[in-house]
Structures are given as structure tokens and as C-alpha cells.
Amino acid sequence: MSETFVLDGQEIPFAPGQTIIQAASAAGVYIPRLCYHPEFKPHGSCKLCTVKVNGRHTASCTFKAAPGLQVESNTEDLNAERRTLVQMLFVEGNHFCPSCEKSGDCQLQATAYELGMMSPHFDHFFPDRPVDASHPELLLDFNRCILCSLCVRASRDVDKKNVFALAGRGIDSHLIVNAASGRLADTNVALEDKAVQVCPVGVILKKRQGFKVPIGQRTYDEVPISGHVPAPAALTEEI
Incomplete structure (x- = not known):
């Protein structure tokens, strides 16, 4: 049975070693990001994926998921x-x-x-x-x-x-x-x-x-970026 943490009131399962953004992506939950890419070791430079973990700000691309965490992301102040x-x-x-x-x-x-x-x-x-x-x-x-x-x-x-x-x-x-x-x-x-x-x-x-692809038919023209959650890459190394 997977362990979970809570993200904006939703139970998010995670595998050992996954970061918050990896687990959220696997669950289909969008956390804004620009410098994060699922195939690379996280860089933590753009700060767009910053969330509150138990009340403290941290980059979700580098913070490891843990049982019982209370994570806030889609809030008025963070956005x-x-x-x-x-x-x-x-x-x-x-x-x-x-x-x-x-x-x-x-x-x-x-x-x-x-x-x-x-x-x-x-x-x-x-x-x-x-x-x-x-x-x-x-x-x-x-x-x-x-x-x-x-x-x-x-x-x-x-x-x-x-x-x-x-x-x-x-x-x-x-x-x-x-x-x-x-x-x-x-x-x-x-x-x-x-x-x-x-x-x-x-x-x-x-x-x-x-x-080559006309305006109106491009990636985010019909489906917003929150509808394109990239799948997390396989865990290959410790962060």
C-alpha cells in the first residue's frame, strides 16, 4: 500500500525517493514549473514550483515526499x-x-x-x-x-x-x-x-x-498548461 501526503486537501500517493512534484505529476496534479523537467535532476532555480510544506516555503521539485506532509500549492498567495x-x-x-x-x-x-x-x-x-x-x-x-x-x-x-x-x-x-x-x-x-x-x-x-502549425492548433491553444502534466521519469539517482 502506497504512502501518501496531502496536497491542497487531496491524498497523493508517492514512491520512496519521489519529490513532491514527481508524485503530484504522477497523480495528474499540476504544479507550475519552468526549470523543472522530468528527465533531468531538479535544478530549483525558477522557484515557480514553490509550495508550502507544513507552513514553510520550499521548492517542490527538490523536496522529498514523506508520509503525512501537509502541502499547499494552489492558493491565492502562492499563485x-x-x-x-x-x-x-x-x-x-x-x-x-x-x-x-x-x-x-x-x-x-x-x-x-x-x-x-x-x-x-x-x-x-x-x-x-x-x-x-x-x-x-x-x-x-x-x-x-x-x-x-x-x-x-x-x-x-x-x-x-x-x-x-x-x-x-x-x-x-x-x-x-x-x-x-x-x-x-x-x-x-x-x-x-x-x-x-x-x-x-x-x-x-x-x-x-x-x-508550420497554425496559431489556434498549438499545444496550449485549446488545453491549458495545467492539462499537460508531464509524467515523472523513473528514479535513477538521489537528489
Whole structure:
């Protein structure tokens, strides 16, 4: 018989070693997330999956499930905090949803809809970020990067290529390409790489495929992001 904890009044079964977000996902319960991916070791950087466990804030992607935990997630105060985080991500980058190829497939956009974000609230930074079109098959648009590090982890841990990295600190943090020239064309990245597939926004795009799927027929156009709960990966290591 599975052990359980309580999430927003619902009994959630869990297997030994599972985190709160893994157990919730297995039960079909959505907890907002951006930097979390079920195939990778959790990073705990975006803080969007923060929940209250027995009254204390913690990242649900790193906190291990345990019997009898009282977990709050879908509450007004937590969603307000998440909404503020999403608003800051929008103003720190250049996110122009109406003209973006990832509109309808973008997790940042879909999360903003899910949380009821009606305006950016803060002043836009409008940073000067480049677009790298040097690669014959891929476009790299740094304007949309939210520093989730998914491409960094995928390239390092799955593709074994270390094509991407994060540089700088604080507000100066930014995505870079690990090549002397800084150009994607001067790396061994390939279309089939995991790093190319995991970007939750529109940073890494395949060329000559723009708007292949019409707006209105995309992933989150008819079913909100809360209806797309990714299944947790098999437990392969301790966190």
C-alpha cells in the first residue's frame, strides 16, 4: 500500500525517493514549473514550483515526499507570488508573443495565462540581446531566454557536448555558446540533440519551419498548461 501526503486537501500517493512534484505529476496534479523537467535532476532555480510544506516555503521539485506532509500549492498567495515571478521574466527579456514562433507552444506564455497574468506590471528592461543565425539549421534568439538552464543540462548530461552555458551573475546572467567565436555554427550541435528539444520558450528554433502549425492548433491553444502534466521519469539517482 502506497504512502501518501496531502496536497491542497487531496491524498497523493508517492514512491520512496519521489519529490513532491514527481508524485503530484504522477497523480495528474499540476504544479507550475519552468526549470523543472522530468528527465533531468531538479535544478530549483525558477522557484515557480514553490509550495508550502507544513507552513514553510520550499521548492517542490527538490523536496522529498514523506508520509503525512501537509502541502499547499494552489492558493491565492502562492499563485500571486508565482505571477510576480512570471511578470519579472517577461520584463527582463524581450517577449513579443504575437510575433513569436513559439506562441501557443511556449510554457512561459501558457503559465502566464494559467496564473491570470493580465499585464507585465513592471517596466520593461528592453535588453539589447543578439540573434545568432549562423547555424545552417538552427536559430538562436537570446531575447527569449529565461535562464532555466534546461538546454545547458541537456547538452551536458544527455548530449555530452556542453554546447551551452550560463555566464554572469544576478541581473547580468545570460546564456552563452561554448565556442571561441560565441557562434552556434562553430559547435557540434545537431537537430536531434536533446538540448534543441527542451527549451520551454522560443530561444532555440529550427529554421525553415516557422508557423508550420497554425496559431489556434498549438499545444496550449485549446488545453491549458495545467492539462499537460508531464509524467515523472523513473528514479535513477538521489537528489
